[in-house]
Amino acid sequence: MLIKKGIGAVVNFTGIARPANNSGNIEHLEIEHYAGMTEKKIKEVEKYALKKWLLNTCIIIHRYGKIKPGENIVYVGTAAKHRKNAFKACEYIIDYLKVRAPFWKIEKIKNKKIFVKSKKEDEKKIKKSF
Amino acid sequence: MKIIYFSWLKEILGISEENIKPPKEIKNINLLMKWLEKRSIKHKKVFLKSKSIRCSINQQIVNKNSKIKQNDEIAFFPPFTGG
Numbered sequence: 502m503l504i505k506k507g508i509g510a511v512v513n514f515t516g517i518a519r520p521a522n523n524s525g526n527i528e529h530l531e532i533e534h535y536a537g538m539t540e541k542k543i544k545e546v547e548k549y550a551l552k553k554w555l556l557n558t559c560i561i562i563h564r565y566g567k568i569k570p571g572e573n574i575v576y577v578g579t580a581a582k583h584r585k586n587a588f589k590a591c592e593y594i595i596d597y598l599k600v601r602a603p604f605w606k607i608e609k610i611k612n613k614k615i616f617v618k619s620k621k622e623d624e625k626k627i628k629k630s631f
Numbered sequence: 632m633k634i635i636y637f638s639w640l641k642e643i644l645g646i647s648e649e650n651i652k653p654p655k656e657i658k659n660i661n662l663l664m665k666w667l668e669k670r671s672i673k674h675k676k677v678f679l680k681s682k683s684i685r686c687s688i689n690q691q692i693v694n695k696n697s698k699i700k701q702n703d704e705i706a707f708f709p710p711f712t713g714g
Contacts, residue, residue: 538690575714595714604713605638616639619710
């Protein structure tokens, strides 16, 4: 299969829920999303990345709902002829998911809900809006 | 018009969506936010933080000058925090 497609590089990224932050131990994460729009935005970035970095294929999985520390949150896999494109596309997609796909994180710490704020540096990484 | 709220907006309001019929002069998102602010104390608490609120019309991200129609699905939310 890989030979047939001419794939020379596969990059896998997995985002994992951390056990703690500055406020303390995280009991669990709650990820909310905008059903319908989320799928649309993921398809859009997939289409963009396939074309821009000439990917052979691309897989994007993002969980929502209750996520415990140590569990996977997100997976991005990219396959291309050369590693440079696979790395660049993978990084772009995960950066995009952080600030352009309608997900919101809540951290549950000591029975308190903390609404995670977006980071300006993450916002700046993605100029393009589909 | 269907209004959907996410994240801390939903938490403060205690509702995830509501159906409303704003008057005809409410022609854009800015005016809608000001109109919604007057609906209750909780709405006021939410929409006073308008600078932290983003919005979409029919699942398309828009700016606050964007025009609205009676049958639109409008969502209000903070900046995204996925990944």
